[in-house]
Amino acid sequence: MEDVGLAAATHDVSLxxxxxxxxxxxxxxxxxxxxASVWTWAIVIDKYVSFGKARRQFDQFEQVFWSGQSxxxxxxxxxxxxxxxxxxxxxxxxxxxKKSFERGARSPIGLQMRIDRAMDVTMARESETFEGRLGSLATIGSAAPFIGLFGTVVGIMTSFQAIAGSKSTNLAVVAPGIAEALLATAIGLVAAIPAVIAYNKFSADAGKLSARMEGFADEFSGILSRQIDEKLQPRQAAQ
Incomplete structure (x- = not known):
């Protein structure tokens, strides 16, 4: 018992x-x-701020757009x-x-297609911005536990090699090495859990913002379609 107590006293088990x-x-x-954990929290803070800013900008623009301003x-x-x-x-x-009418657009269908294509390209670019760095969260969330487990396996193997070399099976000798190994798994989970939660939340937020852009694009396309008819029909009738 004295040997065990003495061995335990010689090992510091703080993190x-x-x-x-x-x-x-x-x-x-x-x-x-x-x-990876620091990078995760940096992404979380950046996305929280940027998504909040985007939602406020969306609300402000919609308020101005539907206010009746030309x-x-x-x-x-x-x-x-x-x-x-x-x-x-x-x-x-x-x-x-404006470019199409300045060049004398004559086909309503062609003009509508060009406008829709311009909005689609812009929506794709904006959606890509919203989804930026979410892949990093997914990678950290899926890989961090296995990386930590790898460190644990290596640590435990090293501990067993040390046990074999010392020819001692006292718990006080085995415990510190195993604790060191398990710490790697714990850090892996600390990195992975916030990454998974953040990825799920921000993916949903990005999807909602993209849906708002698609809804606005559809409504605005309808408005422009009516104006195209109003502008081009008299011109076609005159011809």
Missing amino acids: WALFMQAGIIVKLVMLGLMG LEELYRTLAERQNTGLSAIFVAAMREW
């Missing part, structure tokens, strides 16, 4: 001590997982700005509208 006592491979695994006046206000989200879709459609 810092366990990290410092771990082998080089396990240390690299732990450092990599801690870096499309030409709203376009002149936004044309020289750096636009994102709904305003970027609006500006892309209006720019194509």
